[in-house]
Amino acid sequence: GNSVTQMEGPVTLSEEAFLTINCTYTATGYPSLFWYVQYPGEGLQLLLKATKADDKGSNKGFEATYRKETTSFHLEKGSVQVSDSAVYFCALSEGWGAQKLVFGQGTRLTINP
Amino acid sequence: EAGVTQFPSHSVIEKGQTVTLRCDPISGHDNLYWYRRVMGKEIKFLLHFVKESKQDESGMPNNRFLAERTGGTYSTLKVQPAELEDSGVYFCASSQDLSGELFFGEGSRLTVL
Numbered sequence: 168g169n170s171v172t173q174m175e176g177p178v179t180l181s182e183e184a185f186l187t188i189n190c191t192y193t194a195t196g197y198p199s200l201f202w203y204v205q206y207p208g209e210g211l212q213l214l215l216k217a218t219k220a221d222d223k224g225s226n227k228g229f230e231a232t233y234r235k236e237t238t239s240f241h242l243e244k245g246s247v248q249v250s251d252s253a254v255y256f257c258a259l260s261e262g263w264g265a266q267k268l269v270f271g272q273g274t275r276l277t278i279n280p
Numbered sequence: 281e282a283g284v285t286q287f288p289s290h291s292v293i294e295k296g297q298t299v300t301l302r303c304d305p306i307s308g309h310d311n312l313y314w315y316r317r318v319m320g321k322e323i324k325f326l327l328h329f330v331k332e333s334k335q336d337e338s339g340m341p342n343n344r345f346l347a348e349r350t351g352g353t354y355s356t357l358k359v360q361p362a363e364l365e366d367s368g369v370y371f372c373a374s375s376q377d378l379s380g381e382l383f384f385g386e387g388s389r390l391t392v393l
Contacts, residue, residue, distance in 0.1 A: 211373075269325070273322075
């Protein structure tokens with residue numbers, strides 16, 4: 168079946184550091200790929216998405232590129248802030264539509280001032 | 281506009297007891313989903329309602345779980361009888377249509393002792 172594997176956490180960085188959270192997937196067909204973020208005390212929010220190979224999703228300074236050849240969708244940000252501290256989930260869509268999602272295990276990110 | 285709301289935020293029950301979780305989707309959203317994250321593992325799909333009909337319940341773990349959405353508005357997820365392995369966070373999500381964004385609630389944490 169379809170699956171998503173993401174970088175083990177927790178990850179701790181200093182403010183203004185470069186961030187990469189790795190995500191790879193296994194899927195039949197051509198799923199859409201997503202990054203969701205859960206800030207403390209809040210629900211999951213869609214951070215960015217890409218619907219086909221070579222698409223780049225971007226939002227709030229975060230970027231991820233849909234790489235079909237390496238089945239990856241790594242999340243990057245050039246300069247993180249304390250407010251980026253959260254749990255990040257990589258996910259793919261399964262089936263028709265974009266809403267039956269298969270998630271990775273989540274990566275907790277802590278940014279220290 | 282109110283987001284997806286879930287109640288209770290945290291429930292602690294003993295093995296064998298019954299718990300009912302409630303989800304109020306965003307007004308006007310026909311699609312409602314339940315997902316859960318058991319401790320340390322991935323968030324997994326449970327089921328999908330379109331209005332009051334179950335569109336896909338392939339993720340429901342067993343017949344101790346019963347989901348309803350009478351009238352196509354709010355939904356309940358009942359666990360009866362609860363087992364230790366049911367502990368985790370249960371997320372509800374809603375969307376207006378299948379091509380749109382999925383909006384998640386904060387989750388209901390269930391602890392079974």
